[in-house]
Amino acid sequence: MGTPTMESFTIRTPCSSANIGPGFDVIGLALSVYLELRVTIDRSKPSSEHPLNCRVTYEGEGDEPGEIPLDPSENLITRAALYVLRCHDQRAFPVETHVHIANPIPLGRGLGSSGAAVVAGVMLGKVVGGLDHLDDSRLFDFCLMIERHPDNVGAALFGGFVGTYLKPLAPEDVARVEIPLSEVLPSPAGGVDTGERPPEPPFGIGHHIKFPWAKEIKAVAIIPNFEVATAKAREVLPRLYPIQDVVFNMQRIALLPVALGQSPPDPELINLAMQDKLHQQYRQTLIPGLQEIVDSMTPATQKGLLGVCLSGAGPTILALATSNFEEIAERIIARFRKENIDCRWKLLEPAEGTKVIKTQ
Ligand SMILES: Nc1ncnc2c1ncn2[C@@H]1O[C@H](COP(=O)(O)OP(=O)(O)OP(=O)(O)O)[C@@H](O)[C@H]1O
Numbered sequence: 258m259g260t261p262t263m264e265s266f267t268i269r270t271p272c273s274s275a276n277i278g279p280g281f282d283v284i285g286l287a288l289s290v291y292l293e294l295r296v297t298i299d300r301s302k303p304s305s306e307h308p309l310n311c312r313v314t315y316e317g318e319g320d321e322p323g324e325i326p327l328d329p330s331e332n333l334i335t336r337a338a339l340y341v342l343r344c345h346d347q348r349a350f351p352v353e354t355h356v357h358i359a360n361p362i363p364l365g366r367g368l369g370s371s372g373a374a375v376v377a378g379v380m381l382g383k384v385v386g387g388l389d390h391l392d393d394s395r396l397f398d399f400c401l402m403i404e405r406h407p408d409n410v411g412a413a414l415f416g417g418f419v420g421t422y423l424k425p426l427a428p429e430d431v432a433r434v435e436i437p438l439s440e441v442l443p444s445p446a447g448g449v450d451t452g453e454r455p456p457e458p459p460f461g462i463g464h465h466i467k468f469p470w471a472k473e474i475k476a477v478a479i480i481p482n483f484e485v486a487t488a489k490a491r492e493v494l495p496r497l498y499p500i501q502d503v504v505f506n507m508q509r510i511a512l513l514p515v516a517l518g519q520s521p522p523d524p525e526l527i528n529l530a531m532q533d534k535l536h537q538q539y540r541q542t543l544i545p546g547l548q549e550i551v552d553s554m555t556p557a558t559q560k561g562l563l564g565v566c567l568s569g570a571g572p573t574i575l576a577l578a579t580s581n582f583e584e585i586a587e588r589i590i591a592r593f594r595k596e597n598i599d600c601r602w603k604l605l606e607p608a609e610g611t612k613v614i615k616t617q
């Protein structure tokens with residue numbers, strides 16, 4: 258049998274909440290809002306009129322004209338796919354590829370929209386390139402060359418509640434992962450296509466371990482109506498930390514995976530385990546009301562609540578709870594309203610990792 262002329266498949270990638278309090282750049286939780294890439298490849302066409310043989314369409318969050326680029330050489334998803342393809346000597350998408358992006362993940366809110374886009378894009382490169390030998394751990398290397406903290410991409414790729422870590426690399430590989438992103442993922446990708454291979458990721462940059470998650474625990478995401486770019490939220494962090502703050506987080510991160518895996522959950526233990534001194538206090542300059550929300554919302558004051566933290570780089574607040582979800586969300590929304598910030602909220606559950614579903 259020859260290659261079918263029409264091929265279609267869907268790539269489904271969850272959103273994620275990184276850090277969960279003390280686990281800065283380490284812990285990630287995949288959650289039940291899914292980015293979908295609906296892909297068709299029409300091999301019957303002799304050539305394509307679209308740049309890089311790829312037509313991109315988009316619906317969902319940020320679908321105002323110009324917000325998400327539809328040029329495949331500028332869109333984050335297709336650039337990530339091209340990075341994988343070009344590392345395997347394929348310069349463009351197969352003729353003719355259509356990628357429809359359906360994205361319900363709010364952009365720049367701390368729910369891992371860029372991590373999902375990178376993971377979905379890398380998976381897209383694997384599938385359209387017929388690169389079956391790339392397993393998930395190798396795809397993780399490609400993701401980490403693009404998004405360099407492993408927590409969101411680890412959760413989006415592998416699913417569930419994960420701890421992620423980077424292994425020490427050989428000196429020549431250290432230099433490779435420090436190659437500026439502009440060289441890994443030039444934008445626009447087409448404009449600087451010299452025909453050369455981009456820098457390939459070293460093997461085994463990142464790893465993950467899955468933690469148990471108690472079935473009673475749900476995640477309430479309270480999503481303010483403004484964006485905080487992750488890059489900006491990382492700039493406000495100090496370069497050096499007081500040793501007592503580092504020890505504070507280490508004590509809590511040792512508790513967190515155990516506390517969230519125990520059934521029935523222990524609210525006091527979880528509340529303690531979700532405290533942080535490495536990122537949240539610095540990010541409150543970008544997120545009015547953050548510190549007061551984190552300090553005031555406790556299981557003692559709020560029935561059903563287990564703990565509250567900033568989701569990723571924010572501004573979304575993540576409340577873990579077993580009941581009274583709406584009441585918990587409304588209380589946090591009321592606090593943001595005092596700052597003239599409107600919010601929406603979603604009740605979410607842990608999600609599976611990235612899946613490719615063949616549709617034809
Ligand atoms: N589906 C998508 N398609 C193309 N680009 C996207 C998509 N999703 C996100 N992006 C890009 O990623 C940017 C948001 O990334 P950023 O890292 O600032 O926030 P985030 O990933 O939503 O939050 P966090 O990393 O804190 O969880 C968007 O402004 C957009 O440029």
Ligand SMILES: N[C@@H](CCO)C(=O)O
Nearest residue numbers: 275282406487569570
């Ligand atoms: N760990 C990252 C997650 C955001 O992408 C941060 O907090 O900056």
